[in-house]
Amino acid sequence: MQIKNLDELTSMEIDTLREIGSIGTGNAATALGQLLGREVRITLPEVRIMGYNEAIEWIGGPEAVTAGVLVGMGGQMSGIMLSVQQMGFINLVLESMLSESISDYMELNELRQSALIEVGNIMISTFINALSGLSGISVDLTVPAFTVDMQGAILSVPMAVYGGMSDYLMTIGGNFVCDNKQVPCHLLLSPDIRSLNFLLQKLGVTE
Secondary structure (H helix, E strand, O other), X not given: OOOOOHHHOOHHXXXXXXXXXXXXXXXXXXXXXXXXXXXXXXXXXXXXXXEHHHHHXXXXXXXXXXXXXXXXXXXXXXXXXXXXXXXXXXXXHHHHHHOOOOOOHHHOOHHHHHHHHHHHHHHHHHXXXXXXXXXXXXXXXOOOEEEEEEHHHHOHXXXXXXXXXXXXXXXXXXXXEEOOEXXXXXXXXXXXXXXXXXXXXXXXXXX
């Protein structure tokens, strides 16, 4: 039976999405480590289905400023995926790639933004490749977009695009561990309902 909203997912369907989230983030951590030339692993990720307001609170509240890399999905799966990059993660990337760090988002010049876009794009692409490999679905990705804004404003994008179809999105969170330091990692996946039903069908958990 096809769902009309993410809150209609069965426990089996949610468990399947959690498994995909765990595999995808594990692959993303491996890709990040290869890019940075350092050993990076991720703690057991937490995969949840949340309403937009709950998701905003989960990543730190609507007024907290953060950076984000946003990629659109097309092909057999439509939607968007967002990599939320908070200061600890940003400095992990900048220290590894540029041997420098920042203390304010206003210090993100073009070179630093390019490094963060590259990292966010690779993490999202690796995650989507894992999803595609598990489901056999072909997914096309758009050129990544980068923004620095309050988290409430950043998350208003998927709400504006897909809020009429679903008030929920899939949130994936954990901590990257590098040199015995932990930095938060947040990925947010917002497929449209048609695509989600197709994905679940391809995974064999719904008819």
